[in-house]
Amino acid sequence: MASEFHNLQELCPSASLATKVFIQRDYSDGTSCKFHTKFPPELEGRIERPLLEETVKTLNGFYREAERISGHAYLEGCLACATAYIIYLCLDTRYEKVLKKISSYIQEQNEKIFAPRGLLITDPIERGMRVIEISVFEDGGSSGSSSSCSGSGSPAGGSTR
Amino acid sequence: MKNCEYQQIDPRALTSPTATPTSTLPLANKNVQRQRRKWEVFPGRNRFFCDGRIIVARQSGVLPLTLGLILITSGLFFIFDCPFLVANLTVFIPVIAGVLFVFVVFSLLHTSFTDPGILPRALPEEAADIEKQIDNSGSSSYRPPPRTKEILINDQVVKLKYCFTCKMFRPPRTSHCSLCDNCVERFDHHCPWVGNCVGKRNYRFFYTFIVSLSFLTSFIFGCVITHLTLRAQGGNGILSAVQQSPASIVELVVCFFSIWSILGLSGFHTYLVASNLTTNEDIKGSWSSKRGAEDYKNPYSYNNIFTNCCVVLCGPMPPSLIDRRGFLPADEIPPVITTEQELPPFMAKNDTNMEDTCQDFALSCTG
Numbered sequence: 259m260a261s262e263f264h265n266l267q268e269l270c271p272s273a274s275l276a277t278k279v280f281i282q283r284d285y286s287d288g289t290s291c292k293f294h295t296k297f298p299p300e301l302e303g304r305i306e307r308p309l310l311e312e313t314v315k316t317l318n319g320f321y322r323e324a325e326r327i328s329g330h331a332y333l334e335g336c337l338a339c340a341t342a343y344i345i346y347l348c349l350d351t352r353y354e355k356v357l358k359k360i361s362s363y364i365q366e367q368n369e370k371i372f373a374p375r376g377l378l379i380t381d382p383i384e385r386g387m388r389v390i391e392i393s394v395f396e397d398g399g400s401s402g403s404s405s406s407c408s409g410s411g412s413p414a415g416g417s418t419r
Numbered sequence: 420m421k422n423c424e425y426q427q428i429d430p431r432a433l434t435s436p437t438a439t440p441t442s443t444l445p446l447a448n449k450n451v452q453r454q455r456r457k458w459e460v461f462p463g464r465n466r467f468f469c470d471g472r473i474i475v476a477r478q479s480g481v482l483p484l485t486l487g488l489i490l491i492t493s494g495l496f497f498i499f500d501c502p503f504l505v506a507n508l509t510v511f512i513p514v515i516a517g518v519l520f521v522f523v524v525f526s527l528l529h530t531s532f533t534d535p536g537i538l539p540r541a542l543p544e545e546a547a548d549i550e551k552q553i554d555n556s557g558s559s560s561y562r563p564p565p566r567t568k569e570i571l572i573n574d575q576v577v578k579l580k581y582c583f584t585c586k587m588f589r590p591p592r593t594s595h596c597s598l599c600d601n602c603v604e605r606f607d608h609h610c611p612w613v614g615n616c617v618g619k620r621n622y623r624f625f626y627t628f629i630v631s632l633s634f635l636t637s638f639i640f641g642c643v644i645t646h647l648t649l650r651a652q653g654g655n656g657i658l659s660a661v662q663q664s665p666a667s668i669v670e671l672v673v674c675f676f677s678i679w680s681i682l683g684l685s686g687f688h689t690y691l692v693a694s695n696l697t698t699n700e701d702i703k704g705s706w707s708s709k710r711g712a713e714d715y716k717n718p719y720s721y722n723n724i725f726t727n728c729c730v731v732l733c734g735p736m737p738p739s740l741i742d743r744r745g746f747l748p749a750d751e752i753p754p755v756i757t758t759e760q761e762l763p764p765f766m767a768k769n770d771t772n773m774e775d776t777c778q779d780f781a782l783s784c785t786g
Contacts, residue, residue: 278544285570285577288719289591289605325735335623335733342525343624351736386539386740388587 274396281314281390291321293382293390304394305375313367313379314390317360324356357383458743462540463601471743473532476599480611482531489527489632492673493520496639499666500646507649512642519635526628527613534739535618536604538585538593546586553581575718592719594699604737608698617698620739623732626688633681640674643667695720695727 279300284292295314297307334352338345364381372379372392380391458471466475475482493516501513541549553566566581568588579588582595585602589595594606596616605619617625647667650660661668691701696717700706706717721727 278548280545280548283590285572285579285591288572325737327730327734331735332729332733334735335729338736339623339627339733342522343529343627344525346529346736351738353735353738357738383738383740384742385542385545388538388541388590389545391545 275393276396277394279392279394281392283388290325291382291387292318298392300394301377301392305372305377309371313371316363317382317390320356320360320363324353454746456743457741457745457747460747461741461743463537464599465537465601467743474534474615474743475531476609476615478598478611479614482612482614485527485612486524488673488677489520489523489635492639492670493635495666495670496642499664500643500670503646503650503664504642508645516635516638516642519631519638522631523628523635526624526631529624530610530613530617530621530628531615533615533621533624534741534743535616536606536620536737537599537616537618537739537741538587538590538602538604539741540585541587549581549587573718575716577718592697592700605697606699620737626692626732629681629685629688633678633685636674636677636681639670640678643670643674692728692731693724695731 277300279298281293281298284294286292293314295311295318297310301310331352360383361381364379368379376395376397378393378395380393382388382390385391456471458467458474461467464477466477466479467473468475496516497513501516504512566583568579568581570577570579570591572591577591579591581587582589582602584595584600587602589602590604592605593602595602596606596609598609599616601616603616603618605622607617607622607625609616610625613625613628615621646664647657647660650663651657654660654663688698691698694717696706700717721730
């Protein structure tokens with residue numbers, strides 16, 4: 259998180275953290291990882307509804323893919339059992355591969371969509387997969403309006419397990 | 420008075436020789452440069468080895484005893500019983516025993532050393548956001564607002580409880596282990612034999628462990644009985660057979676007492692796997708139809724034994740949510756340094772106060 263904060267500082271040196279908005283998990287389908295697509299009222303005016311909803315829906319899709327119970331997942335599980343689970347020490351699981359995709363997707367979204375609007379999304383894995391944390395930055399120069407930060411910049415940090 | 424005869428006292432001269440600011444500064448720099456990993460500041464009651472790669476509960480329980488019993492019994496079997504059985508029966512006996520032994524030991528180590536699915540505690544901002552939501556929902560000012568949340572999962576009402584230690588609403592099937600002081604996802608139980616909690620991430624290892632252990636103990640038991648029987652038939656009866664191979668009696672005793680409990684446990688967990696339940700839910704009777712008039716049904720079950728088994732044992736392996744080997748951000752300096760650095764800021768504050776006081780005094784002197 260500190261590295262992401264510093265990246266936004268590079269993009270827009272006068273930005274300071276104003277507040278954090280949390281999108282909670284949606285447990286209506288059980289324990290599978292899914293986040294509420296309801297638009298948080300605190301972000302009204304900061305970002306267009308469809309953009310945020312699209313981001314959350316895409317993230318939900320990624321997690322659904324990671325947790326999908328398919329023939330491939332069963333094969334991986336059975337192979338792991340047959341090798342007394344030594345294989346987990348050697349190879350990345352399918353879930354971990356999808357997590358890497360999620361990390362690069364969030365980084366891309368931050369650079370293209372969120373940073374120009376003075377927002378920053380934290381990868382849910384860094385918050386125990388409980389929330390999508392959206393940091394709201396205020397431009398130090400203007401009073402309370404959205405900042406005019408450039409979209410390009412160094413990559414935001416998305417840590418793995 | 421023309422000149423105030425005062426001398427500004429250098430506060431640094433007042434410090435004890437051992438804790439001068441100049442000497443703490445290089446130490447502080449050194450500590451800041453050495454980045455600490457997150458496992459070093461982990462709040463739960465766990466122990467870490469190999470720089471955060473291995474995690475166990477602080478109380479290792481009887482894990483050394485479990486390992487010792489398995490190693491000793493298997494060792495005695497390979498040394499004292501296998502030669503006779505290979506000579507008189509088949510070479511596959513030690514091969515099968517060897518494969519089972521490898522499965523038992525590897526799955527035991529995996530169960531003990533894997534993160535069971537610990538949920539990291541909520542950060543202050545998240546906890547404050549949840550508190551705000553709780554306060555908003557509780558309209559009554561006479562009672563504290565309720566710390567439970569009801570949600571619908573597959574048309575079944577499930578109550579989520581608030582964890583005061585971890586400062587968050589526990590996800591479904593999550594429970595707080597008081598021994599490890601952590602919230603664990605899909606919490607099954609805390610196993611002292613394994614020295615760790617059994618949860619979402621290591622349940623399959625635990626199940627493999629108890630099933631392979633039941634096979635191993637039954638196999639060793641059967642082989643030892645066969646060995647003693649063959650010796651007794653060939654020699655002068657059972658007593659002489661025992662005298663020729665006393666280690667077999669030790670194995671018999673260990674296996675006899677283990678088989679009852681291990682086989683029973685395997686059977687119980689096979690039932691849990693087939694119905695997609697946890698030990699915690701089964702003991703509490705969360706989804707028992709005997710409770711009340713409402714028909715409580717397990718909302719997580721796929722209502723198909725085969726699917727339940729596949730999902731629980733061969734489903735995707737979730738990642739560890741506690742980033743053990745990640746580095747702490749640079750601005751989170753460990754408390755050790757701040758206590759050493761207490762003197763300089765304190766002195767600095769006094770310094771400015773003293774300067775102001777001196778200036779006032781000077782003004783009053785020149786008056």
